[in-house]
Structure formats: C-alpha cells, structure tokens
Amino acid sequence: MPIMTMIQAIQSALDEEMNRDERVMLLGEDVGKRGGVFLATEGLQEKYGPERVIDTPLSEAAIIGAAVGLAAHGMRPVAEIQFADYVFPGIDQLFSQAAKLRYRSGGQFTAPMVVRMPTGGGVKGGHHHSQSPEAHFAHTPGLKVVVVSTPYDTKGLLKAAIRDDDPVVFMEPKRLYRAIKEEVPADEYLLPIGKAAIRRPGRDLTLVSYGGPMVEVQKAAEEMAAASIEAEVIDLRTVMPWDKETVLASAAKTGRLLVVSEAPRTASLASEVVATVSEELFDQLLAPPLRVCGFDTPYPLAQDKLYMPTVTRILNAAKRLLEY
Amino acid sequence: MVQEKIHFEPFSQEPIRLIDEQGHWVAPFAHGLPPETLRRFYRDMLAARLLDEKLVLLIRTGKTSFIAPHAGHEAAQVGIAHALQKGHDWLFPYYRDMGLVLALGVPLVEIFGQTLGTAADPAKARQMPSHPGSKKLNVFTVCSAIASHIPPATGAAIGMKLRRTGQVAVCTFGDGATSEGDWHAGVNFAAVQRAPVVFICENNRYAISVNIRQQTASANIAIKARAYGIPGYYADGLDVLASYFVVRWALEQARTGAGPSLVELVVHRFGAHSSADDDSRYRSREELAAERQQDPLLRYQRFLEQQGLWDAQWANELRLEIAKELEAALQEALKAGEPNPLEMFDDVYAACPWHLEEQRRLLAEELA
Numbered sequence A: 001m002p003i004m005t006m007i008q009a010i011q012s013a014l015d016e017e018m019n020r021d022e023r024v025m026l027l028g029e030d031v032g033k034r035g036g037v038f039l040a041t042e043g044l045q046e047k048y049g050p051e052r053v054i055d056t057p058l059s060e061a062a063i064i065g066a067a068v069g070l071a072a073h074g075m076r077p078v079a080e081i082q083f084a085d086y087v088f089p090g091i092d093q094l095f096s097q098a099a100k101l102r103y104r105s106g107g108q109f110t111a112p113m114v115v116r117m118p119t120g121g122g123v124k125g126g127h128h129h130s131q132s133p134e135a136h137f138a139h140t141p142g143l144k145v146v147v148v149s150t151p152y153d154t155k156g157l158l159k160a161a162i163r164d165d166d167p168v169v170f171m172e173p174k175r176l177y178r179a180i181k182e183e184v185p186a187d188e189y190l191l192p193i194g195k196a197a198i199r200r201p202g203r204d205l206t207l208v209s210y211g212g213p214m215v216e217v218q219k220a221a222e223e224m225a226a227a228s229i230e231a232e233v234i235d236l237r238t239v240m241p242w243d244k245e246t247v248l249a250s251a252a253k254t255g256r257l258l259v260v261s262e263a264p265r266t267a268s269l270a271s272e273v274v275a276t277v278s279e280e281l282f283d284q285l286l287a288p289p290l291r292v293c294g295f296d297t298p299y300p301l302a303q304d305k306l307y308m309p310t311v312t313r314i315l316n317a318a319k320r321l322l323e324y
Numbered sequence B: 001m002v003q004e005k006i007h008f009e010p011f012s013q014e015p016i017r018l019i020d021e022q023g024h025w026v027a028p029f030a031h032g033l034p035p036e037t038l039r040r041f042y043r044d045m046l047a048a049r050l051l052d053e054k055l056v057l058l059i060r061t062g063k064t065s066f067i068a069p070h071a072g073h074e075a076a077q078v079g080i081a082h083a084l085q086k087g088h089d090w091l092f093p094y095y096r097d098m099g100l101v102l103a104l105g106v107p108l109v110e111i112f113g114q115t116l117g118t119a120a121d122p123a124k125a126r127q128m129p130s131h132p133g134s135k136k137l138n139v140f141t142v143c144s145a146i147a148s149h150i151p152p153a154t155g156a157a158i159g160m161k162l163r164r165t166g167q168v169a170v171c172t173f174g175d176g177a178t179s180e181g182d183w184h185a186g187v188n189f190a191a192v193q194r195a196p197v198v199f200i201c202e203n204n205r206y207a208i209s210v211n212i213r214q215q216t217a218s219a220n221i222a223i224k225a226r227a228y229g230i231p232g233y234y235a236d237g238l239d240v241l242a243s244y245f246v247v248r249w250a251l252e253q254a255r256t257g258a259g260p261s262l263v264e265l266v267v268h269r270f271g272a273h274s275s276a277d278d279d280s281r282y283r284s285r286e287e288l289a290a291e292r293q294q295d296p297l298l299r300y301q302r303f304l305e306q307q308g309l310w311d312a313q314w315a316n317e318l319r320l321e322i323a324k325e326l327e328a329a330l331q332e333a334l335k336a337g338e339p340n341p342l343e344m345f346d347d348v349y350a351a352c353p354w355h356l357e358e359q360r361r362l363l364a365e366e367l368a
C-alpha cells in the first residue's frame, strides 16, 4: 500500500473521482497551472484540462456561487478556498444559497458540492491564515462539515463528500498537510460522513477532539498511559452532523469528558458536545465535563504556539477531571 | 505643444508615460520640480529597493516568517507617497506596499518590528509581516483579506466630505483585488457619494499565479471606472514621474470636490508572489528576465543623468547611507525583544470582558 501525506491523499481522491465521474470538476484561485498554493491539485489541470480545472478570478463569492449553479445544473463541483480565513467574501453564497437551496425549493433544487479549505493555526500565519471557523458552518443548517486529521480519512471522506447529495464544507488542517504519512489504499474506498473514529480505547476518561489538535490529544493520551491512566480518544471527523452515539457511549463508560478544539472556546463545537453530554448523561458523570480550546481572541502571530491547546493544557484538564 | 497646466485625460488607449525607456522627458508640459525633489524620489526608490533586498535576506536567514516582495513596484509606490499630503490624507494600503509606507514616513524600526514580530511593532506583533499601519501617519493597518479595505476607504472619504476636512483617502490594491465583490461595492458607493477617494491599482498582471487575462476580460483596469461614472487613468507605473503626476492630479480633483477616480499603475513583480511562493511553476524565466530589463530605478537614473542630477559616486554614497540606516533600524527592532504574551488579550474590546480576563489569568498561571 502506498504511503501518503494528507496532500497526496487529497490529490488521489480528486484524481479518482474526476476519473470516475466526468461531472466532477475543480475551481478555485491558483488551483490550475500552479496546482494550488499547497499543491493539493497539482497535475490535475494537465490531466483533465482547463475546462474541468478552472483558475478562477480572485473572488470567493464567484467560486462558491458558481459552484452552487454548477451543482444545481448537474455537475459535481469541488471548490477550493485558498485559506478558511478567506471564505468570508463567499459566505453569502455559502449560507444564503448553498445551505438553503434544498430547503427553500422544497427539495426541488439541490447543491451537491464540496468546498475544501485549509484550516487552523500553528504555521505562523497570523490573523488570516490560522482561523478555525467550523462553528460558523455548523451553525448554518443545510451544510455538512468535515474536519480531517489523517491521510487515510482524508481520502475516504473527500470521496464520500464529492458523492454526497448535500453541500459539504471539507476542512483540512494545514499544519498536518505534510506532517503525517501513513498507508493509504491506492484504490477505491469510502468512509461515512457523520461517523467518529475511536483512536484509542480506554476506561478512565473520554477525550473528544477533531482536526489539528488530534496530534496533541493523542500525545497526551500516551503520556497518561505511561502513568497507567487509560483515556479513550475519539476523533469526531465530522462535526456536522456529529456522532453523538459514539461520544455518549464512551462518556457513559468513563464518566469523564474532555473536549479539545483549537477554535475559540465561546459558542464552539466543543461547547455543543459538552452541553449534549451534560443533558443526556448528567447522572452518570463522575465530574463536570471540561473544554480545552483556543482563546477568545483573534489569532495572534506572536503567540502562534501559545494560542493552541498544548499537551500540558490537556494533561492539566485531565488531571482536574480525575481528581474531582 | 506645451500645456500651461498639468492635467490628464482619462481612458487613454496607451499608459500615460512621461519618461521613456531611455530616460527622455516626453510629456507636453514642463515638470517644474526642483532638483532636491527629483533626487528625493530617487533616494526613496533606492531605499524601497534596498529594503526589499534586506527583507529577502531576513527570509533567507530564517529571521522572519513571511514577505511579499515589492521590487518592481518602487516607482509607483514612491510616486503615490509624494502625491499625497503626508500625515493629512489617509492611506489604505495593501500588503505589497512596504516601499510606499517607507516613503510616506513610517519609521524603519516600526517596519522591522512588524517584520520580526518584536515589541518594536506598534501593532503588538499580532499580524504577519508586510502588514504595516500607523495611526500617527493616517496609514490604515493592512488586512490580509483582499479588497476588504476598499469600502472602509470609501467610508473614511465620506467622513472627510461630511466634516469638510480637506483630506483625501488613497486606497491601493493589486489587479486581483478588482475581482472581489467588495471592490465593486466600495467603488460604486464612493462614486455615488462623490467621495474624495483615489483608488489605485498596482497592476503587476499577476494574482499569485493567475494572469490578468484570466482575471478580467476588460481591456485594462482603468476602464472599469467608466461603468461607475468616474474617471479612470491608465498610467505607466514603472515611470515615477508619471505615477506622481497622475496620482497628484487625481488627488487634486478629489480634494476640490470632483469626486473619486481610479488610477491604474502598470508595474512588474520582480519577485515571487511571496516567500511562500515558487513562481517558476507558472511564469517563464524568459518573461521575467525581459521584465527585469525594464527596471524602474534604471529608467529614472537615466532621466536624472540627462538632467545632470545623477552620478555613480552620489548613488554609491546614497546606497551606503541607506544600508546603514536599514541595519541600525533592524538592530533596534531586534533589541526591543519579544512582546509580552499576556498582551494578547488586550484590544479585542475597549475594555477586557470577564471571560478574557479569566483566560489571561489561566495563561499567566501557566507561564509563571
């Protein structure tokens, strides 16, 4: 089985889907001749031509809005937004058009499209190359939201997103693009949207996270294991709709829940998971659930590393849960 | 055919050019600028070029994390800086304007503080390098989001008109920016309000890898002004005096109540898009080599030589003097040291709310 980075897994998924279905096409800034600023679409314009891989003018509204029209007309567009931070000029198209098309037409029109975007911090990107805006998307009914953390998941979930009949926002933590390599099948497989993965079984506490911080969460779990504390680690993978069943089963078993996310803490997905577990498992919990998140500030350049959940912060919160 | 007054017609077929490739003055009017001013333009262009080289060096040696090279844009940027009334008019720049803000008077130590992310950055090292700003000089702090500063420039200009301050807002951006909805929203509103704002496109014909022909089907950028009912001036941005006089003309019009205009300054981008880009992936080395032959500094040097205002010895002395200033400012910016991490919670709001105070306390405990 070939060894791939997340970038290679994206290339492979896009290539297979374009090869399989001629309705699949790509559009975005610099995705053609340059192959994208992160090279996720490298070689695809050469292979499939400039009609199916379009270097667009610099307008996210044009990219996302045109994807809505293409999708409604029968294509399967995959739009790339250069950084999640730059989706905002296209938000009206994503929220008013893509998200609500099925609903406002009573199911007559649909927008089966994917909007890919690099997300998250840790690359010295300052305000506008570091944000994690998934909560905005999850808070907009009609959008599915995937946040990947491994090359294997990336390929299987991106292919599933392209075949999904709803608009899917597909978020790729840019600091993991080349950080992790693993075996990824060279041929066809799909992973279900909406299903979490248990990365590590455990009985003492439940660690729930997704995207970039999965690296720190797993390191923290390993350190705990060295001290004979067994954390169950859950990677949500999809944050809308998120896998409540898997999280509740684990939290019911361990009685202790810690949710980790690098997005700002207030009104976050971490808050949503904690609220749901508190509502449904109140009398089975051994300690109040906790969150470790990014700070409620714009993402600052100088504090690039301090801003995000660190292994130490995760361990300290776990300790509070265990000593409650 | 000598013109009495210096004025320009909008929507020319060819870019307005006052100095040709060989350095000859080809305008139908006398420039009327004193030798000190003409030499000052050269000094500022040279300083912009040397700053660019210094920033490239900081990237190569790993001392900074990002730069957006401005080499090739110097004539346009220095022309703009001298056309506006420094510290009176407002500038809404974009990330490739380091030469412009330098010529406008933003101190080098602040520029290096921002580049290195030290406490010498008045904006507290919160943004990436190439994002300067200065309240003192009315330089609106750069935002990475392309064209997001166009409507704010319009708003400031409406304010200037309402309050009769006699100021003008100058707003710069690249060719790619003209595709964003915010660009059109801002220009249209300014036109309807006849707001005193000059929109200036530094057109280097690339938006990262995307060529101008994929960016717009318009014959040029200036012509877009026609649709909004304002003048569009198409000028050679490799010619510092064309840049200066055309922008000065547009500012005069805005200041005297004639409303906004769009100025297109055609330039070259000698470097990659940024330190994160490899431009050999999308533009040929032959194309780049041909553009480098049209160095704006060289053209202006030829002009000054013909006026008896340039010699190698003077230029060398100038070069050494600027190099010294750059190094001294760099050292001073380094000396300022890292900013205090607990400052990260300041300025989110005017007063820090309870939840941010809580987060600051947690971080302080962690760092103790």
Ligand SMILES: Cc1ncc(C[n+]2csc(CCOP(=O)(O)OP(=O)(O)O)c2C)c(N)n1
Binding pocket: A029, A058, A060, A082, A086, A089, B096, B144, B145, B146, B173, B174, B175, B176, B177, B178, B202, B204, B206, B207, B208, B269, B273
């Ligand atoms: C809203 C938004 N989308 C995308 C980007 C990423 N990006 C940064 S610079 C750039 C190209 C800009 O080109 P242009 O406007 O021509 O200016 P130049 O860099 O050539 O001076 C892009 C796409 C961004 N900063 N903001």
Ligand SMILES: [Mg+2]
Binding pocket: B174, B175, B176, B202, B203, B204, B205, B206, B207, B208
């Ligand atoms: Mg450009």
